[in-house]
Amino acid sequence: MMAVLAAILDSFGGRAGHNTAVVLAGTMLLGVAAGVVGVFAMLRRRSLMADALSHATLPGICLAFLLATAVGSDGRSLAVLLPGAAATGVAGLLIVNWLTRATRISEDAAIGAVLSVFFGVGVVLLSVIQALPTGNQGGLKGLLFGQTATMHAADAMLLGVVAIASIIAVTLAFKQLGLVAFNDEFASAIGVPVRAIDLLLMSLVVMVTVSGLVAVGLVLVVAMLIIPAAAARLWTDRLRTMAVLAAVFGGTASCLGVLASSRLDRTPTGPSIVLAAGCIFLLGMIGAPRRGVVAGLGRQALVAARVHADHALRSLLASPQDPRPIGVVLPPGLIGRLARARLRRLGLVRVNGSMIVLTPEGEAEARLAERRRRLWERYLVTHAEVAPSHVDISADAIEHVVDPEIVARLEAELAADDARRVRGGADA
Amino acid sequence: MNEGVYGFVSIDLPPLLAGTLACVTCAILGNYLVLRRMSLMGDAISHSVLPGLVIAFMLSGSRDPLPMFVGATIAGLFTVGLVELLRRYARVEPGAAMGVVFSVMFAMGVLLLERGAGRQVDLDADCVLNGVMETMIWFPPEEAGSLARWSTWVSLPRQVWTLGVVLLVVLAAVGMLFKELRIVAFDPGLATSQGFHAGLLNTLLMVLVACATVASFEAVGSILVIAMLICPAASARMLTDRLWVQVVLSVVLAAAAGITGYLLGAYAPTLLGLPAAVSASGMITVVAGVIMLLSVLFAPSHGTVARRFRRVRMSLRVAREDLLASLYRAEESGAAARAVASRPVDAIVLRRAIARGQVRLANGVPALTDRGRDVARGIVRSHRLWESYLVERGGLAPDHVHGTAMRLEHLTDSASGARFEPPQPDSPTDPHARPIPPR
Amino acid sequence: MNASRIRPDAHPASMLAGRPEHSADSPLSVHAMTVAYQRKPVLWDVDYDAPRDALVAIVGPNGAGKSTFIRACLGLVPRVSGVVEFWGRPLREVRRRIGYVPQREAVDWDFPVSALDVVCMGRYARIGWMRPVSRADRDAGAACLDRVGLRGFEHRQISQLSGGQQQRVFLARALAQESDLYFMDEPFAGVDAATERAIVDVLRELRASGRTVICVHHDLQTVPRYFDAVMLMNMRVVASGPVGTVFTPENLQRTYGGRLTLLAEASEAVARAERG
Known part of the structure; x- marks a missing residue:
């Protein structure tokens, strides 16, 4: 695998070597782990907790550095810095929890306050370190925005191990994590230890965040948890698919980011990874079929156009042969134009200058639409308890949504109604 | 002017003023963000104005405040719009939507800075976080009495003046629209149905936040901006149940944090024997955090200690x-x-x-x-x-x-202190046939 | 382009043939209103004319779109299609004549305002942009608090009020609006008996002074006692009109489907109304 990665790196013309390949592998694995863990964090609505957590690691990093330097060891080794980071990070999380639970301060304010104040403490400590005669904070600054260039193979191995452990943990607890994220009360009712699962989730978030500091930097590491998960959410509603997709997105973004950072000058790794993830998200946002923004906006316009087209047909049916001014049967603006385009495409109307008239097909369709409408209406009042969840504005026929047997019965009832009305008319 | 005083005026006064003005400006707006549970929108905006600033600089080629303001405000509004779009049409959970938008925007800003633009803007990612308070210096004329002349003050560093103007704008807007902002924060539906369009006022608030962010950004850094948007307002929220009192208190607390924090950062290390001053904006943030912690603990009626005591x-x-x-x-x-x-x-x-x-x-x-x-x-x-x-x-x-x-039996009326009593039953004894004592 | 930008009320173009002639003095007339979430309609082709000087209950099962109907009338949720007119005019011309009482859960009751502040919010439209709340407005607000039986509670912070008192504050705010047409979303939800009486008194007072009140109401039992007219709704209007003719077991069955307990309850209520 290392050889393959090295080959990829070579083909990119980078200064590839064994070290870079290991770094790339470690970071990619971390991206995969962050994607998977992020899915559950997002579904449990803890995404921004990770932001508080990552910013709260700074004072821990500085304190660990100061302590290590004071006892004369190398303050810049990850084995020293990461436990420190985790310690204050977890402290930050606990404070967020306490503020939300025990005071009137809402969660968003608690997250923001902890995030900024802890970071402020870190900044003060950084400036103290800078002022120390022995201080060499070069390694620490790298943790702000991530710098894989200075990463050693051993560090990357550490990342890889953490990532693989997280992935295994998620795989083992997949069902429980999913259940708790979906419905914690139900989970606890059937005996899933919700608190333990939550604790597991938060520990995974802490592990991924803290080890992600090295690659992405603490300002942006939260993006590795959020973006791949949110991007995966755009494409699917199934948990398993979502986790797999998030893993793929996370891995790809890390890979692209590291490559860009190693190939281009003055390109810190963290922002590159985040930008790569952002591009992946953008693709989903534009292209995803159900949750994409474009699809959403388009669908909304089409539904509106359809409703107006149906109204127009009904209104024209009142006098099927007479042309009417377009402005009277359709609203102006985009929706009206879409509705008109739909009617013309289906050959239901002819437009003559500013006048619009039904074609024979249009008249037939209008009668059909009227019938459909009456069927829906009838369905709503005869099956009131289930009907609203079935009604579908854009289904071409009620049969597509409602059981055909029921439709047949509704048809029969309508026919009986009509017959009664005709008889009643004859009597009068 | 005596030398010590001159030193203070030239080295300490500009950052002290800039810091305090930034604190106060952000704190006023923070009240509305905290009340509407949109604190993290302030966080998101203050991260994502960065690419706006950089692009505005690259396009205009100058550090004029005006293009910077326009760029940053556009970036801020873009962020708000994008988050709303994602939330509404892509149905992304609000927290995640904000996380996606601000981290990508910030990453873009950092990359633009690192890859060249930063050289000319003399901004780097570090000063984005921490600000440039320490490098703000002012050389007023040295003769005694010069401080009494208006012309001396005109030469204060640009950042101070920008912040002053933005503070005035924020004060004017919040002063004139106090009632509108209040009704929109409390009940957006009622506000809109009365003709105070919630979306419009929301946009205005976001524009103000973006302006405050940009103005403060350069001087004090983004972390202090986030802290000041949240901490003073949240502290004041613990202390009062009146909106205008809350706004006033948040201003007082923010100013106190700004002044104490700066002085601590500038002088405390020397007193402790450390060789140099520590980060002033970091110190202000810490003081704001301490103030918030104190008010969370010791607020007279909503504090946790008071609650526990009760x-x-x-x-x-x-x-x-x-x-x-x-x-x-x-x-x-x-x-x-x-x-x-x-x-x-x-x-x-x-x-x-x-x-x-x-x-x-x-x-x-x-x-x-x-x-x-x-x-x-x-x-x-x-x-x-x-x-x-x-x-x-x-x-x-x-x-x-x-x-x-x-x-x-322990229930008493909170106002009169009298014990609640249910109506007298039909029988003179209780269900266990024991007499009910007279009042 | 966003479908919500279309303002159907501004364009009589979408008025359809066969549209009944609305009299200009119907306080609310809704025609062909459709509200949809993606492809799911919440309201579908709703037509409705509200009677004058009446207390109207909107009744229907959960998820029938009752609150959405009110919010769509007030332009708070985007409509896919439809025309909404008040006294024959579009919303923006008559905004001040329309009052709105949202559901109690819709707002944050820990918000730092007093009861009087909340009531005065009802007068903001009258006060206008950028003008402060005057002494006269505060006096009017205090008078409204008095009318709902909350004299002496002016300066209470709203979180220190009981649920029923909070609902009465909302009612006082509606009074302060001095509107001609009120929309109320479940004003009777979760209130104590005293508050329920206070609300009914205020509603009758409003009707007596020629106002129309349209309430989303969930308690079928009290419909005949409290209201003059009813609108039975389940995504579409199933039936609407005077309580005496419309509030029948058959119509309720058509609205609620086979929920037998509800039906039993309702026919009992109908029977009681017929007796007394």
Whole structure:
């Protein structure tokens, strides 16, 4: 695998070597782990907790550095810095929890306050370190925005191990994590230890965040948890698919980011990874079929156009042969134009200058639409308890949504109604 | 001017002014963000104005404040719009939507900076976070009395003036639109139905936040901006239940944090024997955090300590009332009073009852005084009335009502302090055939 | 382009043939209103004319779109199609004549305002942009609090009020609006008996002074006692009109489907109304 990665790196013309390949592998694995863990964090609505957590690691990093330097060891080794980071990070999380639970301060304010104040403490400590005669904070600054260039193979191995452990943990607890994220009360009712699962989730978030500091930097590491998960959410509603997709997105973004950072000058790794993830998200946002923004906006316009087209047909049916001014049967603006385009495409109307008239097909369709409408209406009042969840504005026929047997019965009832009305008319 | 004073005026005054102005400006707007649970929108905006700033600089080629403001404001509004779009049409969870947008925007800003633009803007990612307070210096004329002339003050660093202007704009907007901002924050539906369009006012608030962010950004860094948007408002929220008081308090707290924080950052390290000053904006943030912590703990009515204290006092009162009631029942049945002080808390309760003259010790055995008997009668009366009520009106079985009545007997009206009493039952005794004592 | 930008009320173009002639003095007339979430309609082709000087209950099962109907009338949720007119005019011309009482859960009751502040919010439209709340407005607000039986509670912070008192504050705010047409979303939800009486008194007072009140109401039992007219709704209007003719077991069955307990309850209520 290392050889393959090295080959990829070579083909990119980078200064590839064994070290870079290991770094790339470690970071990619971390991206995969962050994607998977992020899915559950997002579904449990803890995404921004990770932001508080990552910013709260700074004072821990500085304190660990100061302590290590004071006892004369190398303050810049990850084995020293990461436990420190985790310690204050977890402290930050606990404070967020306490503020939300025990005071009137809402969660968003608690997250923001902890995030900024802890970071402020870190900044003060950084400036103290800078002022120390022995201080060499070069390694620490790298943790702000991530710098894989200075990463050693051993560090990357550490990342890889953490990532693989997280992935295994998620795989083992997949069902429980999913259940708790979906419905914690139900989970606890059937005996899933919700608190333990939550604790597991938060520990995974802490592990991924803290080890992600090295690659992405603490300002942006939260993006590795959020973006791949949110991007995966755009494409699917199934948990398993979502986790797999998030893993793929996370891995790809890390890979692209590291490559860009190693190939281009003055390109810190963290922002590159985040930008790569952002591009992946953008693709989903534009292209995803159900949750994409474009699809959403388009669908909304089409539904509106359809409703107006149906109204127009009904209104024209009142006098099927007479042309009417377009402005009277359709609203102006985009929706009206879409509705008109739909009617013309289906050959239901002819437009003559500013006048619009039904074609024979249009008249037939209008009668059909009227019938459909009456069927829906009838369905709503005869099956009131289930009907609203079935009604579908854009289904071409009620049969597509409602059981055909029921439709047949509704048809029969309508026919009986009509017959009664005709008889009643004859009597009068 | 004497040398020490001149040093202070030239080195410390500009950053002190800039820091305090930035704190106050952000704190005012923060009140509305905190109340609308949109604090993290402030966070998101302050991260994502960065690419706006950089692009504005690259396009205009200058550090004029105006293009910078326009660029950053556009970036801020873009962020708000994008988050809303994602939330509404892509149905992304709000927290995640904000996370996606601001981290990508910030990453873009950092990359643009690092890859060249930064050289000319003399901004780097570090000063984005921490600001450039330390490098703000001012050289007013040295002769005595120069500070009394307006022309001297005009030469203050640009950042100070920008912040001053933005503060005035924010003050004017919040002052004139106080009632509009309040109704939109409280009940956006009502506001819109009355013609105060919630979306419009929301956009205005976001524009103001973006302006405050940009103005503060350069001087104090983005972390202090986030802290000041949230901490003073959240602290003031702990201290009061009136919006205008909250706004005023947040301003006072923010100014206090700004001044104390800066002075601590500038002078405390020297006093401690450290070789140089520590980050001033970091120190201001820390002070703001400490203020928030103090108000969360010690706020008079909403603080956690006060709440805990009230809970303890309440449980002591309940325990004392239970003691009086049990003594009353013992007297009633003629049984000897048992020694009640088995747990340490019982000893405290007994001592408090004695101190109030409700109980006295006769040969080490507690007994009711006359005053204590009056109180105890009220409690037992309330207890038995509740039992009757629960059985007669609530349809509960007589052996199921004791526990509920044990809780209800302690209820008093918060205004008058009088004990609640359910209506007198039909029979003169309670469901256990014990007499209901007179009032 | 966003479908919500279309303002159907501004364009009589979408008025359809066969549209009944609305009299200009119907306080609310809704025609062909459709509200949809993606492809799911919440309201579908709703037509409705509200009677004058009446208390109207909107009744229907959960998820029938009752609150959405009110919010769509007030332009708070985007409509896919439809025309909404008040006294024959579009919303923006008559905004001040329309009052709105949202559901109690819709706002944050820990918000730092007093009861009087909340009531005065009802007068903001009258006060206008950028003008402060005057002494006269505060006096009017205090008078409204008095009318709902909350004299002396002016300066209470709203979180220190009971649920029923909070609902009465909302009602006082509606009074302060001095509107001609009120929309109320479940004003009777979760209130004590005293508050329920206070609300009914205020509603009758409003009707007596020629106002129309349209309430989303969930308690079928009290419909005949409290209201003059009813609109039965389940995504579409199932039936609407005077309580005496419309509030029948058949119509309720058509609205609620086979929920037998509800039906039993309702026919009992109908029977009681017929007796007394």
